[in-house]
Amino acid sequence: MQSHAQPRVLMALKGIDKGFSGVSVLKGVDLTLRAGRVHALAGENGAGKSTLMKILSGVYRYDAGTLWLRDEEVVFTTPRQAMDSRIAIIHQELNLVPGLSAGENIFLGREPRTALGTVDWKRLHRDARQLLDRLRQSLDSRTAVSELSIGQQQMVEIARALSLDAEIIIMDEPTDALTDIETEILAEVVAELRAEGRSLVLITHRLNEIFSMCDEVAVLRDGQMIHQGPTAELDEDGLIRLMVGRELAERYPYTPATPDGEAMLEVEDLEAPGVKGISFSARRGEVLGFGGLMGAGRTELARALCGDTRISAGSVKLHGQPVRFASPAEALAAGLVYVPEDRKQAGLILPHSVANNMSLSALPSFCGAFGRIRHGEEAAAVESFVKSMQIKVSNTDQPVDTLSGGNQQKVSLAKALMPAPELVILDEPTRGVDVGAKREIYLLINELKRQGKCVLLISSEMPELLGLADRILVVADGRISGEFSRENATQEAIMTAASGLESLLSSGNDAANGTSMSSAASRATARPSSTPDSSASRHEMPN
Amino acid sequence: MSTPSSSAASGRRLDVMRLLVDNKALIALALLIAVSAGLSDNFLSSDNLLNVLRQTSINAIIAMGVTFVILTAGIDLSVGAVLALTGAFAASMTAAGLSPWLSVPGTIIAGAGLGAISGLFVAFGRIQAFIVTLVAMTVLRGATLVYTDGRPVSIGVSEAADSFWNLGGGYWLGVPIPIYMMFFVYVLCWGVLHHTRFGRHVYAVGGGEKVARLSGINVNRIKISVYAIAGAFAALAGAILAARLGSAQPNAGTGYELDAIAAVVIGGTSLMGGRGRIFGTLIGALVIGVLNNALNIMGVSSYYQMIAKGAVILLAVLIDSRAQK
Numbered sequence: 074m075q076s077h078a079q080p081r082v083l084m085a086l087k088g089i090d091k092g093f094s095g096v097s098v099l100k101g102v103d104l105t106l107r108a109g110r111v112h113a114l115a116g117e118n119g120a121g122k123s124t125l126m127k128i129l130s131g132v133y134r135y136d137a138g139t140l141w142l143r144d145e146e147v148v149f150t151t152p153r154q155a156m157d158s159r160i161a162i163i164h165q166e167l168n169l170v171p172g173l174s175a176g177e178n179i180f181l182g183r184e185p186r187t188a189l190g191t192v193d194w195k196r197l198h199r200d201a202r203q204l205l206d207r208l209r210q211s212l213d214s215r216t217a218v219s220e221l222s223i224g225q226q227q228m229v230e231i232a233r234a235l236s237l238d239a240e241i242i243i244m245d246e247p248t249d250a251l252t253d254i255e256t257e258i259l260a261e262v263v264a265e266l267r268a269e270g271r272s273l274v275l276i277t278h279r280l281n282e283i284f285s286m287c288d289e290v291a292v293l294r295d296g297q298m299i300h301q302g303p304t305a306e307l308d309e310d311g312l313i314r315l316m317v318g319r320e321l322a323e324r325y326p327y328t329p330a331t332p333d334g335e336a337m338l339e340v341e342d343l344e345a346p347g348v349k350g351i352s353f354s355a356r357r358g359e360v361l362g363f364g365g366l367m368g369a370g371r372t373e374l375a376r377a378l379c380g381d382t383r384i385s386a387g388s389v390k391l392h393g394q395p396v397r398f399a400s401p402a403e404a405l406a407a408g409l410v411y412v413p414e415d416r417k418q419a420g421l422i423l424p425h426s427v428a429n430n431m432s433l434s435a436l437p438s439f440c441g442a443f444g445r446i447r448h449g450e451e452a453a454a455v456e457s458f459v460k461s462m463q464i465k466v467s468n469t470d471q472p473v474d475t476l477s478g479g480n481q482q483k484v485s486l487a488k489a490l491m492p493a494p495e496l497v498i499l500d501e502p503t504r505g506v507d508v509g510a511k512r513e514i515y516l517l518i519n520e521l522k523r524q525g526k527c528v529l530l531i532s533s534e535m536p537e538l539l540g541l542a543d544r545i546l547v548v549a550d551g552r553i554s555g556e557f558s559r560e561n562a563t564q565e566a567i568m569t570a571a572s573g574l575e576s577l578l579s580s581g582n583d584a585a586n587g588t589s590m591s592s593a594a595s596r597a598t599a600r601p602s603s604t605p606d607s608s609a610s611r612h613e614m615p616n
Numbered sequence: 617m618s619t620p621s622s623s624a625a626s627g628r629r630l631d632v633m634r635l636l637v638d639n640k641a642l643i644a645l646a647l648l649i650a651v652s653a654g655l656s657d658n659f660l661s662s663d664n665l666l667n668v669l670r671q672t673s674i675n676a677i678i679a680m681g682v683t684f685v686i687l688t689a690g691i692d693l694s695v696g697a698v699l700a701l702t703g704a705f706a707a708s709m710t711a712a713g714l715s716p717w718l719s720v721p722g723t724i725i726a727g728a729g730l731g732a733i734s735g736l737f738v739a740f741g742r743i744q745a746f747i748v749t750l751v752a753m754t755v756l757r758g759a760t761l762v763y764t765d766g767r768p769v770s771i772g773v774s775e776a777a778d779s780f781w782n783l784g785g786g787y788w789l790g791v792p793i794p795i796y797m798m799f800f801v802y803v804l805c806w807g808v809l810h811h812t813r814f815g816r817h818v819y820a821v822g823g824g825e826k827v828a829r830l831s832g833i834n835v836n837r838i839k840i841s842v843y844a845i846a847g848a849f850a851a852l853a854g855a856i857l858a859a860r861l862g863s864a865q866p867n868a869g870t871g872y873e874l875d876a877i878a879a880v881v882i883g884g885t886s887l888m889g890g891r892g893r894i895f896g897t898l899i900g901a902l903v904i905g906v907l908n909n910a911l912n913i914m915g916v917s918s919y920y921q922m923i924a925k926g927a928v929i930l931l932a933v934l935i936d937s938r939a940q941k
Binding site: 379381400401402404405406410411413418419420421422423424425429433434436437440443444445446448488492 | 811813814820823827829830834
């Protein structure tokens with residue numbers, strides 16, 4: 074838009090390729106960072122944003138391409154080198170030592186010394202004070218980091234970046250854990266840093282932040298840089314289209330829901346850790362999709378429903394009966410099972426065998442007196458699931474961690490399905506799963522539906538939601554921010570609801586409130602003035 | 617077509633390595649026995665072998681209980697103290713004329729109860745097992761001194777005392793009773809760990825507590841149970857020890873918890889939980905027993921024996937950690 078002289082280029086990435094064990098994550102990515110500019114890096118989950126930033130900051134080596142810093146080609150082999158080149162990265166999961174004070178963290182490894190070689194505490198805390206003042210933080214630099222709020226910890230990280238006199242500051246989802254006020258302060262700090270001529274990179278899912286805080290936006294999609302240009306040249310719809318712009322192929326087999334399924338699950342005003350009042354119902358033979366951003370409260374909802382966390386208010390009815398599970402064991406006994414997102418930590422015992430993992434939940438049904446396991450029955454059940462789910466194993470005594478991601482996920486699903494539950498909550502069931510196994514998991518979901526079970530499908534992959542779910546609820550900030558029927562759901566509408574952008578929502582109706590849903594509200598939120606998906610992928614870089 | 621065959625060969629080599637590592641305790645035991653037999657004619661005499669087994673039985677029984685705890689990624693430092701207190705219970709019950717058919721089960725139940733208390737704090741208090749059982753060790757040592765007034769508790773002289781004495785000092789078919797006890801406990805543990813739901817759950821809790829919980833396992837119940845089991849076996853060992861000596865010593869079992877943990881670790885059970893076998897623990901206890909016996913026969917002082925034991929434990933753990941890579 075502006076044609077007058079661009080600020081000088083601080084850093085440039087050219088043709089960066091990066092793969093992990095044969096899977097290409099970044100393909101020929103170009104990125105230019107200018108002094109005195111705030112750059113947004115946008116893209117869906119898994120588009121390669123974090124990988125790109127880790128390359129910028131020396132954490133990962135890249136396979137091909139060049140990195141230019143102040144017109145010189147550089148090769149970073151360690152994060153230390155990037156740090157010495159005045160590049161600072163503030164990771165989503167903060168990198169502070171909880172037991173040390175704010176001041177100690179800011180100057181960790183670079184503590185000022187006295188003539189005697191001991192730490193000059195006076196100077197350390199005086200310098201820390203100055204940095205914190207610049208960030209409008211009144212916290213005492215002698216306070217242990219573990220006693221600070223997440224927002225304050227974030228500010229300590231930024232203070233550390235400032236103490237390094239970083240010229241390029243990368244922030245990965247900095248506002249995710251911040252309160253509104255903290256976010257405002259952060260925005261002011263970012264504006265100041267920009268005015269000082271520093272270059273900032275913000276990775277964020279929140280569209281309003283991209284438009285309010287950033288000068289330029291770079292969009293990654295499936296490992297390719299789709300677009301880089303001034304924010305002013307785009308509007309929200311345009312940006313969303315750039316981000317999602319993927320064709321919905323016939324990869325998603327869909328079978329219509331049985332229309333008159335009875336209500337199996339009724340949730341009313343549910344409150345639990347991370348869940349701030351959610352109501353919905355799900356029917357027999359229905360796949361109910363849950364969209365939203367990471368950390369929006371979908372996993373928290375699932376954990377509350379299956380008894381893993383405590384419900385603080387509201388009611389849950391299963392088959393019309395009020396229930397309140399004190400543990401996942403009780404939920405399982407009532408026919409509700411949760412397949413967690415994090416299969417390595419929560420889904421499977423990786424060093425244990427395929428058979429032992431698979432039969433874990435269903436074990437009581439193979440046991441006789443004194444809990445004696447009838448090994449024959451167990452083995453037969455395991456065999457039949459291996460066969461029907463086409464799990465590729467050499468034998469069922471093989472440890473699960475020797476399987477591919479897709480097969481691991483199938484084992485995790487088999488474990489959940491073996492006790493024949495009525496209601497299945499699937500949390501990101503295809504994360505880290507290859508295309509072939511994905512399709513098999515989709516077919517399995519349809520099969521569950523055909524059997525009259527109820528499936529709650531949590532997914533951050535929008536095509537998956539659109540392709541499989543009969544209805545889609547969007548969760549943002551622990552509340553339902555949109556409801557869509559299969560017919561009127563679009564990627565743009567879901568993204569809009571997920572980002573907590575209320576302009577489109579409130580223009581139609583009061584649906585943004587979210588706690589009580591009506592079909593009228595859902596219709597009003599469904600189709601913003603947007604073009605069909607087909608044109609989305611045809612956005613070229615404006616160069 | 618050379619690639620598949622060479623990878624198969626390397627696979628086979630790996631299998632052999634695996635087999636060696638998995639059975640390192642057994643190999644170590646065989647080596648120890650061979651070396652001891654070579655160095656001393658006495659070692660292989662049936663008297664000496666039975667002696668080794670009897671000496672090992674106390675540690676083996678305790679260690680098998682501790683195996684359950686360690687499989688859940690916990691630890692129990694209190695078993696030695698439980699042994700002392702319950703041994704005193706057994707002795708005083710016997711002195712009061714109670715038949716061993718009542719006093720021994722009573723002792724075991726008392727031990728299970730003491731263990732369960734630790735388990736409650738680990739499960740519901742969410743305190744680290746190390747701390748809980750360290751506290752239990754201290755408290756129970758104190759309780760033993762209070763209960764015994766710091767003096768040995770004699771089992772007395774009676775018909776009940778005679779039959780109680782058999783538990784530790786008696787023979788059946790020429791084999792000491794404690795050896796039968798050890799094998800009975802082994803078979804029991806093997807059955808429970810490998811052929812029951814409870815055993816599977818113990819492994820699951822140690823392998824991944826979060827996974828176990830989400831899979832519908834009552835993790836707290838499992839945790840309390842394993843500490844109860846460790847307490848129960850420690851109590852059985854306490855009764856055997858008191859029976860053999862004819863009295864319960866207030867400071868009996870000092871340091872036994874460490875021998876038990878050593879046996880478990882030599883047996884290949886991971887302190888991280890979820891991995892290990894009860895057979896390994898039995899062999900681990902035998903390795904320690906044979907080592908002590910061989911060094912004794914060779915006239916090595918007990919000071920050096922401690923150093924040797926430490927070296928064996930270190931070696932076992934080292935092999936395990938190398939094999940993990």
